[in-house]
Amino acid sequence: MTDILPPDEIAADTIAEESLQASERDVPGLGLAVGSRAKRLLRSILIAIPLIALVVWTVTPFLVTLSISFKDKVEVFSDPSLIPANPSLNAYTDVLASDSFTTSFTNSVVVGVGTTVLTILLAVPAAYAFARFRFRGRHLLLLFTLLPRLTPSIGLMIPIYRIAIATNMLDKRITLIIVYTAMLLPLGVWLLVGFFQAIPRDIEEAANVDGASLWGRLRHIVVPLAAPAMITVGVLAFREAWNEFTLVLVLVNSPGNRTLPFELYKLQGVEGIADYPIEAAFTVLTIVPFILFYTFVEKHVVAGLISGSGK
Amino acid sequence: MTTTAPQPKGNFKPKRNGRWWQRKEPPRQENNAIIGERKSTPYLFSAPAILLVAGLLGFPVLWGVWQSFYRRPRLGAPPERVGIENYSDMFSSDAFWDSLNKTAVFVSGSLIVGMVLGLFFAFALFRVVGRLRFLRAVTIGPYIVSNVAAAVMFRILFNAQFGTMNQVIEWLPFVDSGPRWLADPFWAMVTVIFTQVWTDLPLVILLLLGGLMTIDNAHLDAALVDGASGWNRARHVTIPLLAPQILISVVWLSYSTLTGLGVVLALTGGGPLKATQTMAMEMYTVAFRNLEFNQGLAIATFVLVLNALLTLAYIRIGRRYDYDA
Numbered sequence A: 001m002t003d004i005l006p007p008d009e010i011a012a013d014t015i016a017e018e019s020l021q022a023s024e025r026d027v028p029g030l031g032l033a034v035g036s037r038a039k040r041l042l043r044s045i046l047i048a049i050p051l052i053a054l055v056v057w058t059v060t061p062f063l064v065t066l067s068i069s070f071k072d073k074v075e076v077f078s079d080p081s082l083i084p085a086n087p088s089l090n091a092y093t094d095v096l097a098s099d100s101f102t103t104s105f106t107n108s109v110v111v112g113v114g115t116t117v118l119t120i121l122l123a124v125p126a127a128y129a130f131a132r133f134r135f136r137g138r139h140l141l142l143l144f145t146l147l148p149r150l151t152p153s154i155g156l157m158i159p160i161y162r163i164a165i166a167t168n169m170l171d172k173r174i175t176l177i178i179v180y181t182a183m184l185l186p187l188g189v190w191l192l193v194g195f196f197q198a199i200p201r202d203i204e205e206a207a208n209v210d211g212a213s214l215w216g217r218l219r220h221i222v223v224p225l226a227a228p229a230m231i232t233v234g235v236l237a238f239r240e241a242w243n244e245f246t247l248v249l250v251l252v253n254s255p256g257n258r259t260l261p262f263e264l265y266k267l268q269g270v271e272g273i274a275d276y277p278i279e280a281a282f283t284v285l286t287i288v289p290f291i292l293f294y295t296f297v298e299k300h301v302v303a304g305l306i307s308g309s310g311k
Numbered sequence B: 001m002t003t004t005a006p007q008p009k010g011n012f013k014p015k016r017n018g019r020w021w022q023r024k025e026p027p028r029q030e031n032n033a034i035i036g037e038r039k040s041t042p043y044l045f046s047a048p049a050i051l052l053v054a055g056l057l058g059f060p061v062l063w064g065v066w067q068s069f070y071r072r073p074r075l076g077a078p079p080e081r082v083g084i085e086n087y088s089d090m091f092s093s094d095a096f097w098d099s100l101n102k103t104a105v106f107v108s109g110s111l112i113v114g115m116v117l118g119l120f121f122a123f124a125l126f127r128v129v130g131r132l133r134f135l136r137a138v139t140i141g142p143y144i145v146s147n148v149a150a151a152v153m154f155r156i157l158f159n160a161q162f163g164t165m166n167q168v169i170e171w172l173p174f175v176d177s178g179p180r181w182l183a184d185p186f187w188a189m190v191t192v193i194f195t196q197v198w199t200d201l202p203l204v205i206l207l208l209l210g211g212l213m214t215i216d217n218a219h220l221d222a223a224l225v226d227g228a229s230g231w232n233r234a235r236h237v238t239i240p241l242l243a244p245q246i247l248i249s250v251v252w253l254s255y256s257t258l259t260g261l262g263v264v265l266a267l268t269g270g271g272p273l274k275a276t277q278t279m280a281m282e283m284y285t286v287a288f289r290n291l292e293f294n295q296g297l298a299i300a301t302f303v304l305v306l307n308a309l310l311t312l313a314y315i316r317i318g319r320r321y322d323y324d325a
Helices: A009-028 A030-071 A089-096 A099-132 A140-150 A153-166 A171-196 A201-209 A213-225 A226-241 A246-251 A260-270 A276-309 B042-067 B085-091 B094-127 B133-144 B147-157 B166-173 B185-214 B217-225 B229-240 B241-259 B262-267 B279-287 B295-320
Strands: none
Touching: A009 A226, A030 A246, A030 A276, A030 B094, A030 B133, A030 B147, A030 B185, A089 A099, A089 A276, A099 A171, A099 A213, A099 A226, A099 A260, A099 A276, A099 B042, A140 A171, A140 B295, A153 A246, A153 B241, A153 B279, A171 A226, A171 A246, A171 B042, A201 A213, A201 B279, A226 A276, A226 B133, A246 A260, A246 B262, A260 A276, A260 B147, A260 B262, A260 B295, A276 B133, A276 B147, A276 B262, B042 B295, B085 B295, B094 B133, B094 B185, B094 B241, B133 B166, B133 B185, B147 B185, B147 B262, B185 B241, B185 B262, B217 B229, B229 B241, B241 B279, B241 B295, B262 B279, B279 B295
């Protein structure tokens, strides 16, 4: 389906198109201009409706949760409006004062930062090797990219749980860091390989001639040039650690080691009647730190994702 | 990927025992990109990552498959080899077939909703791509939310008493009261599907948008000049050219829903009346609630095999469209 038209017809079409544009431009007259303005208005409305739908689809759950989080436990049922009649921060102060939030927040930060650092530390050299060297095992890269698809967490839950018991690694934050790093490494390496290959070899060879060592080149050429990709990988790793739920559910027992998603999951079951404002406030407080962190680097992440998915 | 360097011509055969000015070697481009690196460097560089991934993704899954042929006679007793007994038990249990049905509904429902919405939003975004940057941030929104947080948000949104969904529905004429979403077996599945699609849609949209952006404008212009209407242009030009991204999205959504546990577990826990008990939920229940780990591994292996078939489809799509899968 790539060649729809033979070349000579394309040439004919470009001429036709040019004449079409010319004829459009040349037509004066008030009636036509108004018509085209109405048409343009209709057109922009037709474009706007799906975009508004997209915003509504994405934002409504956030807005509703935000609204509930500012209400009182009883008000949730009595005051159905989106904007609370008398908003209060009680739910937030309650959540922020609770041990369960502060502990799990700390754990999430520790696990998140640990995963990010470890992922970058391991992914950069591996990606550099895959991108720059021809060596036995280079074809492992393909397997590397496919492995995560073949090993979803549903297949990992039981084995990793049993292995963690056998090796006495259950209920430790370091276990979470290592597991999440392993889950993110294939994607991270793959993204970085593409980026490293785009760095011209000549720069490095010139530096090599000038006497730069391997470490010197990595530090002063490769890493600075690949910084956007590394930030992308870092954010993706942090997101994985921050949001992952099913593995932390089985790898952690004691309340002191839970991460935020696990704690939020537990929060729903503990009280007999659901305290919606508390749940909502907790949810908002798990999302907002990441949004702050994310808006800071959003540009890099989306660019990285698009270039990754477009491949 | 790197193209093969031109083969050295003439007297480039390496002479190892000659004097130094005689030791001509072929250009090293083939072996090492940068001249003068040790042979061990790439191995040392890639070993930690490869070992970690192999040890924590590859090995556990294989170990799990192997363990699915074992069983503990009692809790705490050493496992015994039982052959395919776990599998025959699984195939003869009603709960398993029930969960297979639920999974089929869950996956196909998510595919339909996800692809329709994904294409709709991707086409809409394509019109304004690069102009409205805040829309990009909005699109990504659900991607940064954990499954549990999404579940809490949708439980509030779909709450039968104060949820916004029912407020909107009850505001419509001819409708007295909205469904009791999460308490009703049918509507609970609908809610789970929408929640799952909500969390997965950002990647689908980005994937499709990336595909749209690579389509050569010449094709569309040609169709435009030929007088094709907007719908016909989409139907006969854009959609066929977008086929690889559509297929990849379908495979990815199937993967995500087939193996997804987080949303279902956090939103309904398989209920009400096991109405949303997918295979992933069934595996979790059997293993971590009934503590029959080896039986759970049989279910997990079954899902892994289905998923491997999906991955095969993914690779074939990649080959067919010369796509770097």
